[in-house]
Amino acid sequence: MPFPLISAPLADALAERGYAEPTAVQNAVLEPQAAGRDLLVSAQTGSGKTIAFGIAIHPDLLGEAGQFEKAGTPLALIVAPTRELALQVQRELQWLYAKTGAVVTACVGGMDPRREARALDAGAHIVVGTPGRLRDHLERGRLDLATLRAIVLDEADEMLDLGFREDLEFILDATPDTRRTLMFSATLPKGIAHLASRYQKNAQRIAVAGAVGGHADIEYRAVRVMQHEVEHAVVNLLRYVDAPSAIVFCNTRESVRHLHAGLLERGFSAVSLSGELSQSERNHALQALRDKRARVCIATDVAARGIDLPSLGLVIHAELPHDAEALQHRSGRTGRAGRKGISVLLVPRAKLRRAEGMLVAAGVQPTWSGPPTVEEIRALDQQRLLQDPLLTEPANEEDAGLAAALAGERSAEDLAAALIRLYRSHLPALEDVSDPGFRADPRPARAERGERAPREGGHEGGGTEGVWFRLDVGRANNADPRRLLPMLCRRGDINRQDIGAIRIFDRETKVEIHPGRADHFAEAIRRSAGVGAVGIERLGAPSGRERAPRTSERTPRADGPRKAEKKQRART
Missing domain, CATH: 3.40.50.300 (P-loop containing nucleotide triphosphate hydrolases)
Incomplete structure (x- = not known):
């Protein structure tokens, strides 16, 4: 059996899907010392995490029987950051548990909540969902977690980054103290460590090799x-x-x-x-x-x-x-x-x-x-045509008859040319492109030397004052530029080089946005209202020159060099 310590129904499902041997993260959760314990797992995306937590929790759900009894209140809850990921997890667990009689139900935003409520009322062994929709079902009394044996937070860092901390804490607080808690995450920032310390007991930390840096495959x-x-x-x-x-x-x-x-x-x-x-x-x-x-x-x-x-x-x-x-x-x-x-x-x-x-x-x-180039692609097209199964598969009786008729009326060269034209007619047209010819700098990049690359568009040190926005989080909320930057970029639909100084105070944070991107940022924030836990508002009038907020604190710029910071302080 390629997967040790797994019940027969799951082992058969894995074999039918062509899983010859466990991946590194799947091996780690099957180690004897991980059995029955809370787990805090960091592993790169695409490493087989869904199957890993699926097999990790199966002893808690199935016991020695290997089959589920009639579905009632859920035994396992899987929480994922997005609808697509939750539905993907549901599909994976459905085939993994197919021979156990498991009922796997999804509860995600964008779907009919009444249909989900009926499914929960009919009974489910495993529920997969997004934080907001799961909390909604809990608050309305549609989801009962009294018999829960295991909860899994998948892509936990993404959920915190998207502002789901309060929803996750609400869900975890509603689960029995006896449940297992498994957290799977690509990275383990401070927020994850805090969540783990509060809701996990004697958790085993698993860091799969290759979780940081380039993916070997x-x-x-x-x-x-x-x-x-x-x-x-x-x-x-x-x-x-x-x-x-x-x-x-x-x-x-x-x-x-x-x-x-x-x-x-x-x-x-x-x-x-x-x-x-x-x-x-x-x-x-x-x-x-x-x-x-x-x-x-x-x-x-x-x-x-x-x-x-x-x-x-x-x-x-x-x-x-x-x-x-x-x-x-x-x-x-x-x-x-x-x-x-x-x-x-x-x-x-x-x-x-x-x-x-x-x-x-x-x-x-x-x-x-x-x-x-066009020449390189056409050369590959020629190789692909010569290796196409249409040329290697044996002809059936009908094809052979038509081939003989064509050979009687056309030369081999004419038929080959027609085949080439037919093959090329189904290929998208190529484009003439040029190589700018610049070369990558052989010296270590600025990020490696602890510096930031110059801003595009001349925002840095160019004498153009940015537009300031206020965030309703500060030091009291553990605000940190490294965590704020990705959130600002995502919600404001901007790049990091569009962000200037970040000044963190006790109860609020003020952020400088490039003047050419400020209106776009403000509109994106308006559209994303309610998406994240952090409130953001523009300081001053929508147009005209806006003064930087005065402060006596020396909070470092999120990504600017010392010279630009001095200029900014001089303006304030």
């Missing part, structure tokens, strides 16, 4: 591009790699719409994922990828969280991620569970230094090159 590439040729480079990369399925990441909904339309016009079978789509539209897009009706997905970071496509072989960052953590999360959609994948960053000259710093921070050493 992902080949990283950095492609130099001209800024106006990014879309063309995406087209040629999709044609060059020719992966069974691919994800192209953009930073905004508008970029997703534009690139999606461009790929459809060129003949790609593509779908899009962004926050403006309904849950039904997202489900249809993901199903098209799983059914192979679509090969390319263009998505924003938020929409793509939790996507797991077994055939995903290529990730393209059409726009640079906000930070190293986002780079690893995006790239981790491929190279999962032992499969190989490719992650490609498109780097215009103006963003070279930022890209280098991000790669260093992520522990990644990519292969640099220009975008694939």
